[in-house]
Amino acid sequence: MLRSREDAIVASVNRLLAEKGFEAMTMDEVAADVGIAKASLYKHFASKEQLAAEAMIRVLDRALEVTETLQREERLGDLDRLKAVTRWALETQLAGEMPSLPAQDSALRSTLMSHNGYLDRLMRLSDRLGLWITGAQESGALNARLPAEVVLYTLFARACDPVLSLLKIGGNYSDAQIVDTLISTCFDGLTG
Amino acid sequence: MLRSREDAIVASVNRLLAEKGFEAMTMDEVAADVGIAKASLYKHFASKEQLAAEAMIRVLDRALEVTETLQREERLGDLDRLKAVTRWALETQLAGEMPSLPAQDSALRSTLMSHNGYLDRLMRLSDRLGLWITGAQESGALNARLPAEVVLYTLFARACDPVLSLLKIGGNYSDAQIVDTLISTCFDGLTG
DNA sequence: GTCTATAAGAGGATAGAC
């Protein structure tokens, strides 16, 4: 019961973070969205930063599940796997479930960087993606002149790319078209 | 004299916006950075949002100058021009002079969307880039299956791409390497 | 136009009863 209440809180936080970002999200909104008093939030989580960290952990866990499933698909090449996990991230963003954190907020960053649960998951995910990246580079499917670090950062950034929300707001394309287009521009570039 | 004072204010705002973003920048910091009292700021500019709009206008004016210079270079193709203006944007970001605004803040967005000076410049820039985009697509230099809107949004987004600051923080690459790499991933993709 | 001082309000976090 406590667990499901906390799940509900984190689910609300996740959605609000995706919708408005960390700074614009207020603890009053979270409490109202969950349907409890603000003070009760603090019985479950120590701070707004901790709440954001829990939401990120939830997303990282889902990403790790996705990568594990893709790893088991033996008919897939490493480039296919990278595209598939990118597709999952774009679809998650499209569904309004990809929390967006500020790139440089100091208070939040220091909380995240000292949060072992978060760091552990982030490193496990980075390691797995790193293996796919070097694998795809060795097979020639990915540009081998790009440092693996650049590829990794690019994929993480594309998972939160504001281009998706601009296209969504424009309303001229279906969700599937948006995802396909962004996969194409990310991997094949604008020159195609 | 009034003009140069206001120039100094906007220059500080521009730098602070690039460094910390709109929400993290405070009017106290701006006043301290310029070296005047906070109340004096409000004799020049009505609000924090107006200040951000002025900083954006300054950047858009510089972008328009860059595009005009590139338009006059007759030996360049449209794709070369698009790459050159993207390069300028990345170098501006590297120099800590590209203001970063939140993608979805409502108060700021409504100020910007009702600011004629801002809107006018944004549309003039978009129009010019739009001509280059369709030109490059017609000559086959740019993927003609991509809607011009997608290309335009992608270029705007890459001008503020967080990947640049991640690579800069990492410290493993020179500024020139970072810019070349991001131009490459943007136009040629990760597959190369 | 610049300053000091302060209003006004938002938002994170807590006290203390139940």
Add this chain to the structure above:
DNA sequence: GTCTATCCTCTTATAGAC
């Protein structure tokens, strides 16, 4: 663990003297 009520700090913006 939940609530109401409140604290406290930060930040935007303004008042009013010079």
